[in-house]
Amino acid sequence: MTMPAPTRASTPTSEGYNFAYLDEQTKRMIRRAILKAVAIPGYQVPFAGREMPLPYGWGTGGIQVTAAVIGPKDVLKVIDQGADDTTNAVSIRRFFARTAGVATTEATREATLIQTRHRIPELPLNERQILVYQVPIPEPLRWMEPRETETRKMHALEEYGVMHVKLYEDIARFGRIATSYNYPVRVDGRYLMSPSPTPKFDNPKMDRMAALQLFGAGREKRIYAVPPYTEVKSLDFDDHPFEVQSWDQPCALCGATDSYLDEVITDDRGGRMFVCSDTDHCRRRRDAQEEAAQ
Amino acid sequence: MTTPASLPATGQATAEPPRAPLPADLPEDGLLAVRDLTVRYGRRLGCAEVTFDLWPGEVLGIVGESGSGKTTLLNALTGRVAIDGGRRLYAVPADDGGGWVDLDTLSEPKRRLLMRRDWGIVHQHPRDGLRLAVSAGANIGEPLMALGARHYGDIRSQALGWLDKVEIAPERIDDLPRTFSGGMQQRLQIARNLVTGPRLVFMDEPTGGLDVSVQARLLDLVRGLVDEMGLAAVIVTHDLAVARLLAHRLMVMKEGRVVESGLTDQVLDDPHHPYTQLLVSSVLQV
Amino acid sequence: MYVAVKGGEKAIDNAHRLMGQTRRGDPAVAPLTLQQIEQQMPLAVARVMTEGSLYDPELAALAIKQAAGDLIEAIFLLRAYRTTLPRLAETQPLETTRMTVSRRISATFKDLPGGQVLGPTFDYSHRLLDFALAAEGPDTPPPAAPEGSPPEVADQPMPRVLSLLADEGLIQREPPGDPEARVGDITRQPVDYPAERDVRLQSLARADEGWLLGLAYSSQRGYGNSHPFAGEIRQGTVAVEIVPDELGFAIEIGDITLSECEMINQFNGSKTEPPQFTRGYGLAFGLAERKVMAMALVDRSLRAEELGEDIAAPAQDQEFVLAHADNVEASGFVQHLKLPHYVDFQGELATIRALRREQAEAAAGKDETP
Numbered sequence: 001m002t003m004p005a006p007t008r009a010s011t012p013t014s015e016g017y018n019f020a021y022l023d024e025q026t027k028r029m030i031r032r033a034i035l036k037a038v039a040i041p042g043y044q045v046p047f048a049g050r051e052m053p054l055p056y057g058w059g060t061g062g063i064q065v066t067a068a069v070i071g072p073k074d075v076l077k078v079i080d081q082g083a084d085d086t087t088n089a090v091s092i093r094r095f096f097a098r099t100a101g102v103a104t105t106e107a108t109r110e111a112t113l114i115q116t117r118h119r120i121p122e123l124p125l126n127e128r129q130i131l132v133y134q135v136p137i138p139e140p141l142r143w144m145e146p147r148e149t150e151t152r153k154m155h156a157l158e159e160y161g162v163m164h165v166k167l168y169e170d171i172a173r174f175g176r177i178a179t180s181y182n183y184p185v186r187v188d189g190r191y192l193m194s195p196s197p198t199p200k201f202d203n204p205k206m207d208r209m210a211a212l213q214l215f216g217a218g219r220e221k222r223i224y225a226v227p228p229y230t231e232v233k234s235l236d237f238d239d240h241p242f243e244v245q246s247w248d249q250p251c252a253l254c255g256a257t258d259s260y261l262d263e264v265i266t267d268d269r270g271g272r273m274f275v276c277s278d279t280d281h282c283r284r285r286r287d288a289q290e291e292a293a294q
Numbered sequence: 295m296t297t298p299a300s301l302p303a304t305g306q307a308t309a310e311p312p313r314a315p316l317p318a319d320l321p322e323d324g325l326l327a328v329r330d331l332t333v334r335y336g337r338r339l340g341c342a343e344v345t346f347d348l349w350p351g352e353v354l355g356i357v358g359e360s361g362s363g364k365t366t367l368l369n370a371l372t373g374r375v376a377i378d379g380g381r382r383l384y385a386v387p388a389d390d391g392g393g394w395v396d397l398d399t400l401s402e403p404k405r406r407l408l409m410r411r412d413w414g415i416v417h418q419h420p421r422d423g424l425r426l427a428v429s430a431g432a433n434i435g436e437p438l439m440a441l442g443a444r445h446y447g448d449i450r451s452q453a454l455g456w457l458d459k460v461e462i463a464p465e466r467i468d469d470l471p472r473t474f475s476g477g478m479q480q481r482l483q484i485a486r487n488l489v490t491g492p493r494l495v496f497m498d499e500p501t502g503g504l505d506v507s508v509q510a511r512l513l514d515l516v517r518g519l520v521d522e523m524g525l526a527a528v529i530v531t532h533d534l535a536v537a538r539l540l541a542h543r544l545m546v547m548k549e550g551r552v553v554e555s556g557l558t559d560q561v562l563d564d565p566h567h568p569y570t571q572l573l574v575s576s577v578l579q580v
Numbered sequence: 581m582y583v584a585v586k587g588g589e590k591a592i593d594n595a596h597r598l599m600g601q602t603r604r605g606d607p608a609v610a611p612l613t614l615q616q617i618e619q620q621m622p623l624a625v626a627r628v629m630t631e632g633s634l635y636d637p638e639l640a641a642l643a644i645k646q647a648a649g650d651l652i653e654a655i656f657l658l659r660a661y662r663t664t665l666p667r668l669a670e671t672q673p674l675e676t677t678r679m680t681v682s683r684r685i686s687a688t689f690k691d692l693p694g695g696q697v698l699g700p701t702f703d704y705s706h707r708l709l710d711f712a713l714a715a716e717g718p719d720t721p722p723p724a725a726p727e728g729s730p731p732e733v734a735d736q737p738m739p740r741v742l743s744l745l746a747d748e749g750l751i752q753r754e755p756p757g758d759p760e761a762r763v764g765d766i767t768r769q770p771v772d773y774p775a776e777r778d779v780r781l782q783s784l785a786r787a788d789e790g791w792l793l794g795l796a797y798s799s800q801r802g803y804g805n806s807h808p809f810a811g812e813i814r815q816g817t818v819a820v821e822i823v824p825d826e827l828g829f830a831i832e833i834g835d836i837t838l839s840e841c842e843m844i845n846q847f848n849g850s851k852t853e854p855p856q857f858t859r860g861y862g863l864a865f866g867l868a869e870r871k872v873m874a875m876a877l878v879d880r881s882l883r884a885e886e887l888g889e890d891i892a893a894p895a896q897d898q899e900f901v902l903a904h905a906d907n908v909e910a911s912g913f914v915q916h917l918k919l920p921h922y923v924d925f926q927g928e929l930a931t932i933r934a935l936r937r938e939q940a941e942a943a944a945g946k947d948e949t950p
Contacts, residue, residue: 060912088919118923146899168432172432
């Protein structure tokens with residue numbers, strides 16, 4: 001099997017709507033928020049999020065960010081849970097194919113713009129790429145302090161001690177930090193930031209990433225960003241350093257031992273297998289193996 | 295323990311209201327100075343024109359019946375009630391440059407850091423001063439983490455040390471405070487407030503909801519800790535026995551105003567103001 | 581050999597086709613027309629317009645039809661359409677004192693200038709299923725017209741009940757407002773807490789009716805001490821005016837139907853205010869009496885801070901009330917749980933397995949030691 005070439009959408013931009021759905025004033029407003037977010041890494045910039053034709057909680061923040069930065073020459077990849085073919089990824093990819101007429105791809109290396117929910121691709125990203133995260137709850141302090149008026153003060157004054165209380169409780173109770181996804185990070189030594197519900201396995205990829213990382217929370221109306229090559233540090237204790245998940249077995253399809261694995265239940269007698277959650281990564285490895293075998 | 299974070303350098307880009315000159319009568323070696331502090335609730339007075347000084351290591355008792363304004367005064371001192379007049383001044387420690395600062399013109403970051411690091415507040419109801427949903431250890435550890443402690447083992451051993459000091463069994467360290475008795479919760483609250491080594495502690499009826507036998511034990515504990523750590527304290531109580539046991543000096547409040555003040559023994563044994571005389575005589579002599 | 585499930589695109593297409601069939605129902609039954617919905621379900625249309633923040637009965641009827649009667653889905657459709665519309669002009673403030681009323685009642689005064697006008701209402705009807713409606717057909721004569729001559733509702737300003745109280749100084753005067761200051765706009769600026777009353781009222785106007793109803797009810801039952809009186813409720817049509825730049829004076833661009841409610845609430849006075857009555861305000865498109873009454877109660881509850889009252893009840897807590905009031909947001913986020921969460925769940929699975937293994941090993945170790 002070979003890599004599918006980027007597909008140019010057959011139908012041009014949907015009638016009656018602007019390129020990439022949003023009107024240009026709205027895009028400018030979002031771009032201003034993005035610029036501010038890039039200038040203050042990790043800071044949540046309020047923006048006047050618009051109603052989108054997709055429901056809140058289904059990626060409206062990411063879609064608005066993508067719509068604001070996408071151009072006709074961009075090649076778009078959309079993943080959900082690491083996979084290009086999950087229903088919501090299909091639906092969002094289709095939305096942009098329809099409203100922007102841009103080329104789409106499943107290949108990480110060919111994409112210039114990647115919108116994601118819950119994963120960072122395994123293939124290291126480069127300077128010419130932008131990674132857009134869909135964020136449900138942008139505020140990392142939300143679970144300790146539900147009030148926006150209070151969390152805003154905590155950020156302004158860098159009062160982040162309470163975040164360590166949660167980690168302390170984990171260690172006291174379980175002997176280790178039990179937070180497995182949405183694991184809080186400190187950006188550029190200043191703002192506490194939620195990486196969105198990606199598994200902590202992906203946190204190290206955020207650190208000094210070559211690509212620009214943009215985060216959009218539509219319902220909560222916040223945009224934040226990590227500029228290229230910015231330090232992203234996962235919170236931990238000196239004597240309980242941050243560590244990522246690992247598996248006892250390799251991917252059942254491609255044999256990868258360094259990727260995040262999904263568990264697939266194969267029968268009702270407890271049979272299960274583990275496969276790469278990043279479908280592009282897995283396919284690329286299998287293609288390479290086939291090629292080498294021939 | 296991690297060294298406490300120092301105050302942000304002055305001249306930070308935070309807007310501060312123009313400073314009125316400091317009052318001329320501030321004691322050189324004082325810790326807290328209050329001048330004409332007034333709080334109003336509509337047309338009713340919370341407290342009016344309260345003036346006093348507090349020195350390091352000194353325990354000041356504020357006594358009076360309920361409704362006399364003593365809790366309002368405490369809330370005004372700790373910034374939980376907005377004041378309608380007067381000034382609150384605090385002498386910052388020498389390693390922060392020393393000198394008096396006006397708490398109401400200090401920028402919020404500085405004021406919050408100062409209060410977090412130098413002050414403790416023990417509430418009458420432990421539930422107001424504890425995080426009931428996290429363990430006893432985390433309750434004691436949180437102020438340390440808020441000041442930058444990042445070593446789990448150190449935080450834990452300090453928490454254990456403080457549990458011992460406040461006479462809570464070490465095996466309760468991972469239990470939630472809501473499984474504790476009222477007296478234990480109050481002792482835990484005290485540990486949480488003292489773990490960072492503050493200079494000044496405010497206590498609002500610290501023995502309020504407790505049985506008499508539990509009260510005596512708690513008072514002993516507080517007295518020991520205050521002596522040992524050289525703490526200054528402002529203690530609000532309606533209980534003259536508590537005042538006699540803990541306070542060096544007393545202020546008697548009635549209808550929002552201070553009607554009498556002086557050394558504890560002096561005030562209780564030779565009350566001058568008729569209201570103080572009434573208070574003292576209404577207590578069974580023991 | 582395991583092959584990952586594919587075919588998302590086809591599944592989505594088919595799902596939409598199936599929903600299309602479900603919406604249409606039995607094709608032997610004549611399809612609903614938008615006119616039928618607009619004319620015969622005006623209260624549903626009103627709710628969709630209000631919470632959809634768009635006054636257009638025909639589009640609201642289309643949304644209701646497309647949503648198969650799911651009003652929150654219809655509201656969502658209308659909002660998503662609204663967001664793409666250009667803003668051509670801003671209207672002048674609506675003069676509801678000049679409303680041509682179809683209904684106007686006050687629970688605080690028996691009679692008042694302009695009179696009580698009961699108008700169309702379900703109130704005082706016995707909620708008995710009317711089986712005659714089941715047999716209604718094209719030949720059924722239309723419902724009987726009201727008897728007697730219509731009340732003398734002259735085309736002149738009808739004073740508000742609350743203004744009568746204000747003349748005596750018994751009710752808090754609404755702060756006059758700076759005519760130069762721009763009114764907040766929650767569709768252009770994210771809500772910033774604490775929010776001012778203009779922004780709060782906008783949020784409440786598009787808030788879910790059920791949410792407001794529950795909160796308003798809680799404030800009456802003691803969670804927030806509201807002590808309300810329905811000062812005035814009016815329904816009717818109001819002219820909408822704009823001032824085009826090239827003209828420089830106001831012109832009417834049409835009429836809209838509105839429901840308005842002003843509640844009167846007790847207030848004990850504060851540091852700066854003597855004891856007096858205070859107001860809560862509700863406004864909605866179309867006939868939406870329940871919505872505006874609930875809105876007015878919640879508006880008043882949310883003024884606790886401004887009036888120096890304790891904030892003790894949920895209905896007084898503006899972050900709690902406003903941040904969860906929008907049913908388009910709420911419905912989306914609750915239902916997003918249907919989306920795959922394989923990756924996060926895998927993380928939790930791995931953690932729980934590891935913890936259980938450690939615990940089992942620790943237990944085994946203990947057993948071995950005598």
